[in-house]
Amino acid sequence: MSARGAPIRVEGLRKSYGEMPALDGVSLEVGKGEMIGLIGPDGAGKTTLMRILCGLLVPEGGSAKVMGFDCAREERRVKEHLGYMPQRFSLYPDLTVAENIRFFADLFGVGAAERKTREERLMEFSGLGPFRKRRAGHLSGGMKQKLALSCTLIHTPEVLVLDEPTTGVDVVSRAEFWEILDGLAREGIALLVSTPYMDEAARFSRIVLLHRGRVIAEGSPAEVARGSRRKLLQIRGPDTVRAWRLLREEGPRGIEALRFGDRVHVAHETDEEDSSVRRALAGLDVSIVCVSPGIEDAFIALMGGKETGTA
Amino acid sequence: MRRMLSIARKESNHILRDPRSLAVAIVMPIAMLLLYGYGISTELRDLPVGILDEDRSPASRDLVERMISSGFIMDAGRLDSRDAIEPGFRKGRWRAVVAIGAGFSESLIRESVGRVQVLIDGSDATTAATVDNYLKAVLALAGAPPGESGENLENLPLAGRARILFNPELESANFIVPGLAAIILVMIGALLTSIAVARERETGTMEQILTTPVGPREIIVGKVLPYLVIAYLDAALVVGAGRIVFGVPMNGSWIALAAYSLLYLLVALSLGLLISSLARTQRVAMMAALTATLLPTLLLSGFVFPRSSMPVPLQWLGQIVPATYYLTVIRGIMLKGEAWFPVEGGVLAGMAVLILGAAAARFRTRLE
Known part of the structure; x- marks a missing residue:
């Protein structure tokens, strides 16, 4: 195993849809028992990367390996070692919980005797035991998601790839789900989990920030947050939108104002820029505070930097 | 597997x-x-047919009698003149008219061929084609000899005769x-x-x-x-x-x-x-x-x-x-x-x- 390297190994991966590059030279590694967060907005390339990993898409350049097997050329071997939960985790709503699990057990070639013991374990940790005979369509969102996870775990994969597993799931179920994933990592499974929620980033041992098909930052959540040397001014108040327009149209050079919901974040590097922003906004009904960047802010700062860098 | x-x-x-x-x-x-x-249903039973007999001869009456007794057509009424044909079509009294012209028995004797005109309501083209075939078949049937008498065969010779195979009842x-x-x-x-x-x-x-x-x-x-x-x-x-x-x-x-x-x-x-x-x-x-x-x-x-x-x-x-x-x-x-x-x-x-x-x-x- 050690000769093969990390369970997930991606190097210089490239893929485009027509003119649009979806992945532009992405490299990353996920070790045994590690849970890596793939973070980025819609269209960052998260799903493309995951689909390449499980052999659903063929990359144009670079390589992707799971347990040492090439994802493009040895996809059948890869599939034996990998569990993948697509973004819209979809089960058969008209089949019962047990039937769904059995179906995927059969597809993965899990024998009947083995299936029984694995099924018991999965039922236990997911709490789905009492709902065995219930149709999947009648489960709650959180339960459905646990069933989907159970179906991807039935062949005891060493690598688990989950595409936005917590999207559309209530807060309590989300917390439970993360605990289950932590447990799986402790058992030695390598997990790559994508999420659009920046507040979930803190749950990972390591995060990879993906933007427009490129890795723009990588490290522990704290490292990534600190990694941005820029400071942030947070502008809030009744005149937020006017402030944002003003800064974009005639603000001081070298700063970027990014609107984020009801706030505007201004990334800057020097105190001089700080005061020029404050001068520009004098007279507007907004509060301006200097905040230490969180992951979200780091992301926005990094993203903003990229955008002005290319524009 | x-x-x-x-x-x-x-x-x-x-x-x-x-x-x-x-x-x-x-x-x-x-x-x-x-x-x-x-x-x-492409089959027709009791097709309402009007009959115009201008010949009024024993031969024409015989033909009409045999057509009706074939069971495929329904006698929808006798017409007195050609003027009655169109109104009957318009009112839907009949889907077809068999007109036996005044010279029917004469030409039957002279040319040994009896001429009969068939008028069909063409507003429903599919049915019209079927009616055409049916009436031809019915006329053929009616024209066929009732008995063994060779005389009758001479009397009513037929221009065409259809025999329907494999689905004889149509x-x-x-x-x-x-x-x-x-x-x-x-x-x-x-x-x-x-x-x-x-x-x-x-x-x-x-x-x-x-x-x-x-x-x-x-x-x-x-x-x-x-x-x-x-x-x-x-x-x-x-x-x-x-x-x-x-x-x-x-x-x-x-x-x-x-x-x-x-x-x-x-x-x-x-x-x-x-x-x-x-x-x-x-x-x-x-x-x-x-x-x-x-x-x-x-x-x-x-x-x-x-x-x-x-x-x-x-x-x-x-x-x-x-x-x-x-x-x-x-x-x-x-x-x-x-x-x-x-x-x-x-x-x-x-x-x-x-x-x-x-x-x-x-x-x-x-x-x-």
């Missing part, structure tokens, strides 16, 4: 638990059979039921399979299936198998109901029918697979499957409209419709008792191989 069976079992569960697809699979064929069986059910089997098999086959595959693509379960080490052949065969059973069941249902309800004969071998039906079903199922590999959603798949099967089968295969009376380009087009060949086979088996159709069987087999090949080539275990 186990994967394939597992997919087949799962698919059967889908069918059995979804009342709508079950209805499509079981109720629709029966409904279609009854609807078409009673509805598209029962349209005998014609329609085999045709319905052809329509239902291709529709169920193509529609259900294409929807079943498109549904998995649309809901995203196909993506989930493709991440397992299952091969494309296992998916295809596993998915098609339950529909093959259903379509076979439907075929038996239609032919069985056709025999019981409409009394359609079965003069040939059941084994031959089953064998050729299997071939035809394979074409239909492959077509469904090919459609599903092109269609992204269930809706598109459904529309495509219906367009590709229902209309061509209905219009071009010779089910309703005889192929021989079609414009040549449409006849060519009809040659790529699988039902064209299956119709020849099933009518041949059921009505004529034949069993050997090398050309039709060969064409159907070729179509199955070609379409399945195209479908398999397009069916990838990847998303692109």
